[in-house]
Amino acid sequence: MSKFVLPGDEVAVVEEYIPAEGTYEHEGIIRASVAGKLSLNDNDMTATVKPVNEPNILKPGDNVFCRITDVRASMAVCEIIASDGNDRDITGDKSATIHVSKLSSEYVQDVGNEYRPGDVIRAKVLQVKPSVQLSTQEPHYGAIKALCRKCRKPMEADGKVLKCKACERTETRTIADDYGCVEF
Ligand SMILES: [Zn+2]
Known part of the structure; x- marks a missing residue:
């Protein structure tokens, strides 16, 4: 699963995933801290957002x-x-x-x-x-x-x-x- 998200966007909830790189948790909601591609990993249950650079x-x-x-x-x-x-x-x-x-x-x-x-x-x-x-x-x-x-x-x-x-x-x-x- 790969989706583009912006800083502050809700990406998951703590009951389901663990906030990892590029995300933060606030009141049970995991949000993106950077603009990038969201990845919800169902093996280690992490939510990460990989920053996407402007194309050169x-x-x-x-x-x-x-x-x-x-x-x-x-x-x-x-x-x-x-x-x-x-x-x-x-x-x-x-x-x-x-x-x-x-x-x-x-x-x-x-x-x-x-x-x-x-x-x-x-x-x-x-x-x-x-x-x-x-x-x-x-x-x-x-x-x-x-x-x-x-x-x-x-x-x-x-x-x-x-x-x-x-x-x-x-x-x-x-x-x-x-x-x-x-x-x-
Ligand atoms: Zn020579």
Whole structure:
């Protein structure tokens, strides 16, 4: 049995159930102390209300972390992993694109010089409908983690290029100002 209740709603009586998490008892009546899903457990006879968080729906202006999945002539395709600054799971469409004109503050000739599949980036949401479009034009946006194309080791930022410590290969990217400092 699962029903949505609001704080103060009567959910059961003490003759039948024991008040547990998310509920309180007053004069024999068990009431919800939080908004959420009511659960009346007939095994241990407890009444609990599990709080329901507001869904995390993306909106223009949000910052998100994404993984690049494909690089095309006119865009980078990515999958949104999480919101930056909001731990709740994102509801809705998680696939997004970054148009070549929104990749960098500088002119981009080849999307493959800015991002490679597997890169983790921070991006800004420009629009969510009809499709999710992102931008990485400002300094705080861009790659925060990238792997060497040759040996797949994480590369270190060296000014505007990335360097692989293992094989000394250098690669270019659009790099966020805190590359290598973001922990998930
Ligand atoms: Zn390498």
